[in-house]
Every structure is written in structure tokens, then in C-alpha cells.
Amino acid sequence: MSKRQASGSGRPLWMLAPGGVLMFVVIVVPLAVALYVSLLDLDQYTFRQWVHAPFIRLGNYSEAIQRSNLLHSIRISVGYATIVTLATLPIGLAAALATQNRFRGRGLVRSIFLIPYVLPAFVVGTVWRIILQPDGIAEHTLSRFGVSEDLWLNGPRSFWALVIVQIWASWPLVYLLALAGLQSIDHTMHEAAALDGTGWWSKLRYVIFPFLRGPVTLAMLIAFLHNVNNFTLPFVLFGVPSPRDVEVLPVLTYVEGFQNFRFGVSAAMAVFSVVLIAIPLAAYLRAVRLDVGQA
Template sequence: MTAPLGVGAPDTATTVPPVGTPPVPAGPVRRRRGASQRNRPLWMLLPGGAVTVVVIVVPLCVAVYISLLDLDQYSIRQWVGAPFVALDNYIEAVRDSHLPHSILISVSYAAVVALAAVPLGVTAALVTQDRFRGRGLVRSIFLVPYVLPAFVVGTVWRIVLQPDGVANAMLGLDGLWLNGPRSFWALVIVQLWSSWPLVYLLAVSGLQSVDPVVYEAAALDGAGWWQKLRHVVAPYLRGPVALAFVISFLHNLNNFALPFVLFGVPSPEDVEVLPVLTYVESFQNFRFGLSAAMAVISLVLVAIPIAAYLRAVRLDTGEAKQ
């Protein structure tokens, strides 16, 4: 027999088991796997897996192997038979090269640019959130620095920052921007100019996910613009802005084209970033084993913020952050 449905009762009726039926033990109910779960077409992952192995795994293994060899211009023709030196290249890179200084310069400039790009990108996204005449044109102009190739950006800014260039003429300053202490801030300014639209794009995507009903509820509660920004908009922007910060930091840390074009090689000591140092050791000094060791160290350096971000948002376990 079935129990009658009352007011507030669920849509489905509750079935009362007949007298004498043994009780069902409490505990988790195990569901049988369906055919879709039991026979998943994992073979469809083979093409992507093969490309990943060829493009990423094999070059990485070769780079690690070369970093353990004393490979230079004299042994490059028979690099498999180059002397095996184990971790000597890593020790030399840490002790006797400019690697620690380059790591400090790279991390510092990447962090400064990423931190400065966040408020710029979020402010631009908030300014263009409401509809107004010409909003599409303004959004397109905001994206111009991001879509320009790094070679073009470096060439144009190299002309602007010349001693007799536009920068000194507009600011009323004399001196060098491409050499000396100002070179670090020149790199920061140029990289910031070209990378902040990434934060802007992700912030715009976060703002578009805000439900208009939430805005209306906040307005009915008498919330001002600061309360709306802090309690309504900020929770939606937290994830996209964090992702934009991590991507911007990693992009700046690995950027080679812009410092190479802007300052050339050998670059000034204040802007001797890690990718340029690795290039110089490999293609100018022909220390291929040492440069491979530097490349592996830079890979480990890049993996640290990626691991921290994945742990923060728990993407590696598929769990939502509580």
C-alpha cells in the first residue's frame, strides 16, 4: 500500500514495504556501472597522447639527457658520445654563472608586471561593462597591445625609448632607457603595456557571468557601488583574475622575444632575464649542456606557480574549493 500525498510532500509517493520484509541495511548504495562507464572509448585518447609524447615528453627527455653531458661546439657532431658529467652543469649554473641573478631579475619583473596588470585589466573591464555608444570600438582598441607580435612591440618601443626618442621628449628627461638602471623599468613598462589586456579579457568573462538579478537585489537592499563591487562583483572575478595573474606571471617569466628585440644581446645586466641567458649560453657561447641545465631549472621554476595554483583551486582532484 502507499501512503497518501499531503501538502508539502514530495512528488513521488513513498512505498511501505509489506510486513515481514527484512530491513535494508543502512550504508552507501553501490550502483552498477553502466555500459557507458564500463566500455569507455579510451582509444580515442591515443592521437592526442601520441602528439603529447612527441612534442613534449621526448624533447624534455632529450633536454634532461643533454644537461648531463659536457656538450659544446666540439662534441655537437657526435653528441651521443659527449662526456657524461652528471650534475656538473647544474652545479656550474648555480655557482659560476649568472643564473641566480637572472632568476632574480626574471621573477621580479614578472611579478611586478603581473601585479600591475591586475588593477589595470579589472578597471578596464568595469569601465566597459555598461553599454554606451562606441563600446565595441573601445574594447577593440584595448586588445591592440595584446594581439601585436612581440617583435613589433619590441621594435616600436626600442625607437620610442632611444635617447632622442619620444619618451625623453615627452617626459623632459635625458639619459638612457635601454641601458643602465632604467632598463629594468623600461622592460616592466613595455611588458605591462602588451600584457594587461589578458587580465582585461578574463575579467570581462567573469563580469558577464554575474546574474543581473543579483545586481537588482543588491540595489533593492540599498547597496552602493563599493558594496556591489566588493560583495557582488568580486566573488565572480576571484577565479578569472587569479587565473589571469598566474598566466601573466608565467608568460612574463618565459618571455624571450620582447627582451631580445628590445635590448639585444648581450643584454644589460639589469634585464638579463633567464630565457635570454639560456640563449646566450647555447647559441653564442656554445655551451649546450650548460644551457640545457638552465632550461631544466627554468622548467622547475615555472612548475612551482602552476602547482600552487592547481592546489589552490583543486583542479588536480576535480574538487571545488570550499
């Protein structure tokens, strides 16, 4: 009997083994190699014998902080990701509330709302680069409303161009998860609110929003992590080297590694990216754990 129980309790662990091996190969091994490379003086001269490259400990980290634009790129990445995440929240919630109830053509409207999210980032960046280029559609349209002509792909306005394009591309994620949360609300809750004569705002505040807290928080976390680690859209939209106002951390890491060939410094910047992503993720997981514990 004890052998059967042992084998039965051990089966789930064996079932997790293939996924664990895959995770080890895909995540743990590359991360370990990146950590090791970040401790080496690795460049185009020592790349062929990279295993025997000089071991400089934390020299690459010190150089990345003191002699590169790392801190500036972190500020740009976090600032733009925060603005985009906060801006997509009301847009996604409004779209979810607008398409929750049945109406004629609801399926078509929902499909149209998903277009920005399903388009590849390369396509989005290419189309918006054409729109925002000098003498492009955006410049001619805004000039009719008295907005002065200025460069959108260079200079101070490039930051807001990146924010606008990223908002357009990422708000459907909040919309999807908020809509899923709305669909999970029991119809009896709506009926009870209607019988009690609850107003529109009170219904949103006390009936709908409490059920959306989990999905919306998850959507904002995923959106922030995606935005702060986004490489394709800034790369296609502005090219490299990118303007200083949109020199986000993933693009700076790419430039250091594949244009300046300072692979050790680039690996150190990649480690900083992992830490930057791990902080909000750990906070969210801890909040979820505490919430479950209280339940």
C-alpha cells in the same frame, strides 16, 4: 552486456589517444632530451657526436649556479614578472568594469583595448625600442617635464623600461578574463543589490569580486608564467648580450646555447626554467583542487 560496458567505458580513452601521442611527442620527448643533454659536457667541439659526449652528471647544474649569472637572472625574471603581474591587475579590472555596461561605441573601445595584446611581441619590441632609444620620443617628452635625460635601453633604467613595455603589452589578458567573469554574473544579482540599496564599493566587494576570484587568479597565473618565460620582447628590445639589469633567464639560456655554444649548461638552465614555471602552476592546480573539494 559486460563487453558493451567495457567498450563504452573505453571509448573516451581511445579518443584521448591522439592527443596523448601528440603531447608525448611535443612535450615529453623534448623534455627528456633536454634532461639528457643537461648531463653531458656538450659544446661546439662535441656537438657532432653529442650522443657520445662525456657524461658529467650534475656538472652543468653546478657550473650554471656557481660560474654563471643564473641566480641573478632568476631574480631579475621573477622580480620583473611579479611587478608586471601585480601592476596589470588594477588596469585590467578597471578596463573590464568600464566596458561592462552597454554604451555607444563599446565595441570599438573593446577592440582598441585588445590592440597591445594581439600585436606580435616582435612588433611591440621594435616600436618601443624606437621610442626609448637615445634622443627618441620618450627622452624628448620626459625632458619637457623636468625628467633628466638618461639611457632607457641600458643601465639601471633598462629594468623599468622592460617593466613598462611589458605592462603595456600584457594588461589586456587580465581585462579579457575579468570581462568574461563579469559577463557570467547573473543580472538578478545586480538587481538584488540595487533593491537593497547597496553602495558602489559594497557592490564591488560582495557581489562582483567574489565572482571574479577564479578568472582573475587564472589571469594572474598565466600572466606571471608568460612574463617569467618571455624571450622575444627582451631580445628585441635590448638585443644580446643584454644589459645586466634585464638579463632575464630565457635570454641568458639563449646566449649560453647559441652564442657561447655551451649546450649542456644551456640545457641545465632550461631545466631550471621548467622548475621555475612548474612551482606556481602546481600551487594553482592544488588550490583549484582544494576549492573544488570544498564545494
